[in-house]
Amino acid sequence: MRKRKFEELFFRVLMILATIIVSGSFFLIVGTIFFKGLPYMNWDMITKTPGGGFYIGKEGGILNAIIGSFYVAGGATVLGLIISIPVAIFINLYMDGKRFLSNTIRMAFDVLFGIPSIVYGAFGFLIMVYFGIRASLLGGIIAVTLLVIPILVRTLDEVIRTVPFELRDATLSLGATRWETAKVVLRQIRPGIFTAILLYFGRAIGDVASVLFTAGFSDNIPTSLHEPAATLPLAIFFQLGSPVEEVQGRGYASALILTIIVLIITVLADILIKKFSKHKI
Amino acid sequence: MTKTPHISVQHLDVHIGAQHILKDININIPDKKVTSIIGPSGCGKTTLLKSFNRLWDNTADVKITGKVLVDGEDIYAPDAEVTHIRKKMGLLSQRPYPLPMSIYDNVAYGPRIHGIRKKQVLDQLVEEQLKATGLWNEVKDRLNASATRLSIGQQQRLCLARGLAVGPEIILGDESTSALDPVSTAIIEDLFISLKEKYSIVLVTHILRQARRVSDYIIFVYMGKIIEFGPTEEVLLNPKEELTKEYVKGYIS
Numbered sequence: 161m162r163k164r165k166f167e168e169l170f171f172r173v174l175m176i177l178a179t180i181i182v183s184g185s186f187f188l189i190v191g192t193i194f195f196k197g198l199p200y201m202n203w204d205m206i207t208k209t210p211g212g213g214f215y216i217g218k219e220g221g222i223l224n225a226i227i228g229s230f231y232v233a234g235g236a237t238v239l240g241l242i243i244s245i246p247v248a249i250f251i252n253l254y255m256d257g258k259r260f261l262s263n264t265i266r267m268a269f270d271v272l273f274g275i276p277s278i279v280y281g282a283f284g285f286l287i288m289v290y291f292g293i294r295a296s297l298l299g300g301i302i303a304v305t306l307l308v309i310p311i312l313v314r315t316l317d318e319v320i321r322t323v324p325f326e327l328r329d330a331t332l333s334l335g336a337t338r339w340e341t342a343k344v345v346l347r348q349i350r351p352g353i354f355t356a357i358l359l360y361f362g363r364a365i366g367d368v369a370s371v372l373f374t375a376g377f378s379d380n381i382p383t384s385l386h387e388p389a390a391t392l393p394l395a396i397f398f399q400l401g402s403p404v405e406e407v408q409g410r411g412y413a414s415a416l417i418l419t420i421i422v423l424i425i426t427v428l429a430d431i432l433i434k435k436f437s438k439h440k441i
Numbered sequence: 442m443t444k445t446p447h448i449s450v451q452h453l454d455v456h457i458g459a460q461h462i463l464k465d466i467n468i469n470i471p472d473k474k475v476t477s478i479i480g481p482s483g484c485g486k487t488t489l490l491k492s493f494n495r496l497w498d499n500t501a502d503v504k505i506t507g508k509v510l511v512d513g514e515d516i517y518a519p520d521a522e523v524t525h526i527r528k529k530m531g532l533l534s535q536r537p538y539p540l541p542m543s544i545y546d547n548v549a550y551g552p553r554i555h556g557i558r559k560k561q562v563l564d565q566l567v568e569e570q571l572k573a574t575g576l577w578n579e580v581k582d583r584l585n586a587s588a589t590r591l592s593i594g595q596q597q598r599l600c601l602a603r604g605l606a607v608g609p610e611i612i613l614g615d616e617s618t619s620a621l622d623p624v625s626t627a628i629i630e631d632l633f634i635s636l637k638e639k640y641s642i643v644l645v646t647h648i649l650r651q652a653r654r655v656s657d658y659i660i661f662v663y664m665g666k667i668i669e670f671g672p673t674e675e676v677l678l679n680p681k682e683e684l685t686k687e688y689v690k691g692y693i694s
């Protein structure tokens with residue numbers, strides 16, 4: 161009996177400790193960025209592009225990187241969805257009876273999902289070289305799209321699989337075609353699609369390695385797809401590498417801005433999910 | 442029976458994977474009557490029901506041989522057009538699965554995909570079918586509310602209305618009351634009885650009392666074969682076959 165009680169206590173303490181370590185490190189990370197970055201936060205940071213001498217501690221902000229990041233991540237998420245939704249629909253609703261093939265495709269996406277983003281960056285770079293595209297907004301969007309497609313496909317796939325078979329049977333037995341059935345299924349999973357969009361937008365906006373060679377960097381806000389674009393992760397990287405204290409501080413401020421953006425997106429995702437789940441079975 | 446029935450099954454065999462689920466099924470489903478398929482679980486009741494509107498098309502490893510004639514047309518013929526066959530049959534599944542849209546749109550969904558666009562016609566159809574399923578008075582003030590807000594019994598009646606709205610000739614019910622409370626079950630059973638004036642109804646049920654309450658004919662299926670088919674009273678009270686006797690008495694289940 162004593163052994164059982166000891167076991168209970170032991171694992172309870174273990175779980176509490178693990179929880180403290182995990183949530184503690186979260187606060188430590190956010191806290192570090194917050195305290196190091198806050199003194200350098202000001203309106204200029206988010207409303208101005210780098211002025212002359214910004215990188216040696218003079219005036220300016222990182223609006224170029226904020227806008228650039230939104231362009232790259234937004235473009236990649238939209239492009240990724242346009243490609244991923246048909247794939248997810250096809251392997252679920254059109255390939256029934258060919259389970260081996262659809263599972264092979266699923267596995268391929270799982271493998272792609274595990275590939276580090278630097279590889280996507282390198283691959284995107286090769287595509288750009290092949291088509292003669294310079295480091296630009298377009299290049300960045302292509303590389304990040306490649307990065308988000310596997311996760312988008314697998315997430316949408318999992319969401320579609322939660323839709324009960326009986327719902328498909330219901331529309332089919334009304335005489336609906338597969339495409340009409342797919343449209344009902346898409347309606348059913350709309351909350352899931354929104355979650356996927358926002359979560360992977362969050363991931364896309366923070367990824368450094370895929371944009372490293374592909375998007376380039378510029379102090380100006382890009383006005384066309386062919387101009388190089390700055391991104392927040394790279395802006396943080398460059399500033400933190402500077403020996404000037406002022407610039408380093410701004411690096412932390414930039415990290416704070418990125419964190420806040422991701423936080424807002426996450427909260428927004430949460431609200432939208434609740435709003436769109438009203439027809440949920 | 443003088444004229445050909447809506448559903449006529451000839452030498453139907455169904456394999457799923459290595460299993461032989463249905464073996465040489467031959468049956469004419471009586472028109473404008475309620476026919477119940479009874480039998481122990483796993484005997485092939487639901488498989489038989491779903492083979493009437495080709496819902497097996499969406500499952501892997503299914504092999505079907507033989508004929509299912511719907512209005513004289515073999516639905517498993519290579520050139521058969523499946524959406525038009527399914528339109529002839531309304532399916533009511535075990536649990537209600539309303540479409541993710543409003544009450545009105547649920548009923549209007551079927552007519553819309555079959556090309557009815559005029560609002561007047563749709564309005565009338567929706568009202569008609571909701572009245573036919575006794576739901577109209579309960580929902581007429583909130584037709585635009587989400588269908589998932591309804592109680593489960595109401596949802597099942599909505600699903601029935603949705604099926605009726607495409608103008609089927611046959612209603613297939615797959616243990617349609619198994620998720621419902623006794624009151625909702627009674628409402629659905631009464632609906633089946635009143636609907637047989639216009640429709641031929643085939644139900645799968647594992648509740649013998651229900652089969653007795655609602656059906657005119659009974660098909661007893663055991664291990665993938667039809668053991669007995671006949672009028673309800675005869676099959677339940679005076680079975681000819683030994684197996685039916687044992688099942689009705691509760692020796693096998």
